[in-house]
């Protein structure tokens with residue numbers, strides 16, 4: 074119904090969650106685009122109707138949380154078919170999901186769980202991404218996860234694994250800058266080196282989300298960062314975002330806030346800050362280039 078009407082914007086959009094749906098329909102705020110989780114709408118006909126209305130006026134990105142490309146038991150084709158129906162209806166600018174697994178043999182878990190980065194997993198994920206892209210009839214963006222544990226059996230870094238998936242499937246990447254910062258803290262790697270290792274041309278979208286700090290019970294005095302999407306973006310993540318924008322160039326960026334959801338105006342404020350940070354990062358880059 075909206076085919077061809079909307080183009081991808083490099084300005085910052087916001088995640089549209091159910092508590093803000095009616096407000097957005099009524100007030101039509103000046104937001105460049107929205108991202109939605111299709112799973113919030115598939116069993117909620119009223120919400121789906123409101124989303125269809127919003128999709129007439131705004132570009133929409135569809136961010137799946139239940140497709141589970143990492144499931145050893147395979148892709149749930151009936152769920153993928155339901156997502157396809159919604160995607161065909163609202164014609165999103167982007168469709169994405171996570172490098173993770175969240176289902177097994179028909180059971181849906183409420184978490185995005187980690188994967189070993191080895192050859193066997195690579196083949197499984199490549200097969201599943203092919204299946205998802207065929208099933209949706211459009212490209213799929215794969216998002217880097219937030220990490221708390223790793224596998225001793227991994228033979229590749231996460232960046233190497235993602236790059237292999239891109240080469241094998243033609244998928245693109247959704248670079249969650251907050252996840253890189255958080256995972257770097259939790260797993261002990263340099264988040265700037267991670268950003269520098271990603272293949273630039275494959276980055277189709279950036280995410281920014283808030284995290285919470287918790288004490289690491291196994292290591293007194295140390296802290297874990299938990300990807301709660303329940304707070305403002307932290308200062309070190311803004312710095313890493315500026316670095317990512319300088320490396321990747323302008324990319325559609327999204328503010329994710331899924332728990333303790335604030336007033337809609339707070340999301341708009343965070344999006345405005347993202348636009349300002351990106352503009353300043355690019356301006357500084359141009360000035361450096363001119364100065365030689």
Ligand SMILES: [Fe+2]
Pocket residue numbers: 216249280281282329
């Ligand atoms: Fe994200």
